[in-house]
Amino acid sequence: MTAVAVFIVLIGLMGLVGSLIPTYQICHQKQAGHRGWHLLLAMIGMFILGYVGFLWMLMHRNTASLEMVVAAVFSAGGGFVWLVVKMSQETILTLQNTLAEKHYQAYHDPLTDLANRHQLYEKIDELSQNENTHFCFLMMDLNDFKMINDNLGHDAGDKVLQIIAHRIQTMMPMQALAVRLGGDEFAVVLPSSCIDQAKQLAQSIQQHIMQDILCEGHRLAVGISIGIACYPQDGEDRKTLMKNADIAMYKAKRSGNTYETYSTNDDINDFPQS
Structure with a gap:
């Protein structure tokens, strides 16, 4: 036993x-x-x-x-x-x-897996709490994207958005945050950067996005308009910074340039607000 x-x-x-x-x-x-x-x-x-x-x-x-x-x-x-x-x-x-x-x-955005507006707000607020910080904010909008939805359908439009989001993400330097704001609007937060670095990134994004996209048997070339605003000179709070980047983006869309930087001479009344 x-x-x-x-x-x-x-x-x-x-x-x-x-x-x-x-x-x-x-x-x-x-x-x-x-x-x-x-x-x-x-x-x-x-x-x-x-x-x-x-x-x-x-x-x-x-x-x-x-x-x-x-x-x-x-x-x-x-x-x-x-x-x-x-x-x-x-x-x-x-x-x-x-x-x-x-x-x-x-x-995160459920369609593209990019950061969403909520994460963007927290990131900008976090960065702006440091008095000695400086960063750039890029607001981006696809050109004539509505035509893709109208002619090919929303499923094709979603596929295009996913491809573009992936291309934007692959262009991101370390610590940068790529965001889908909604619809065909995207944004990038570029910490510890100067205006020249933001311009260089805007050009790279435009060149990368302009490469043909094969969708539903069609070969598409999608353009993008980019507005750049820098903290703190173009806005000492999130709302002002995003508004001024939005103004610069519509200036780029109206002028046909790849990107535009915000200037205090830009009249807010000259541009539609998204």
């Missing part, structure tokens, strides 16, 4: 030992690292010592019915701890994945 009792207790001991790693992982997860898990980890360590002590006792005395009952309780206890810890870890992981997915959806 001693060998049977030892085997039964070992099953429970393996459950406790198997619980150590997942409990330790839960303790070090930022969202789930509650002090209760640290206490549970310490208690599992104490349980393991108790199990080892009971095993030593079993091997040095005759095993009776009472010892068998206790061995069964120890075995079930170890299995119970392992089961609870594993189920808790899986539940926490599922919740974290759900939260991460919801967070991603809240900050």
Whole structure:
């Protein structure tokens, strides 16, 4: 009976030992690292010592019915701890994945996977909080995109937007943020940059986007108008900066140039507002 009792207790001991790693992982997860898990980890360590002590006792005395009952309780206890810890870890992981997915959806455009307007606002606000920072903001609008939707349908239009978004993303330098504002409007935040760097990026984006797009058996060439405004000289807050970049963009659209930079001489009344 001693060998049977030892085997039964070992099953429970393996459950406790198997619980150590997942409990330790839960303790070090930022969202789930509650002090209760640290206490549970310490208690599992104490349980393991108790199990080892009971095993030593079993091997040095005759095993009776009472010892068998206790061995069964120890075995079930170890299995119970392992089961609870594993189920808790899986539940926490599922919740974290759900939260991460919801967070991603809240900050990204579902069609193009670019950052969305909400993430743009937070990025500009974050950058503008630093008094010594300077950055450029590019507002972009596709030329005559409505014709694609009207002639080829919205499915084709969505495909074109996805291709253009991918091309814009591939042109982004490090730390730059590419954004889809909605419809056929895009934007770029270019941290720690000067106006010359913004102009260079605008030219590169235009050249890349102008490459033919094959869609629904048609070869399309899509143009883009880009307006550039720089912080802080063209706007000391997000609303002003975006408005002035919008004005510069419509100046580019009206003039037929690839891009235009904002100037204080631009009259807001001369340009439509998006």
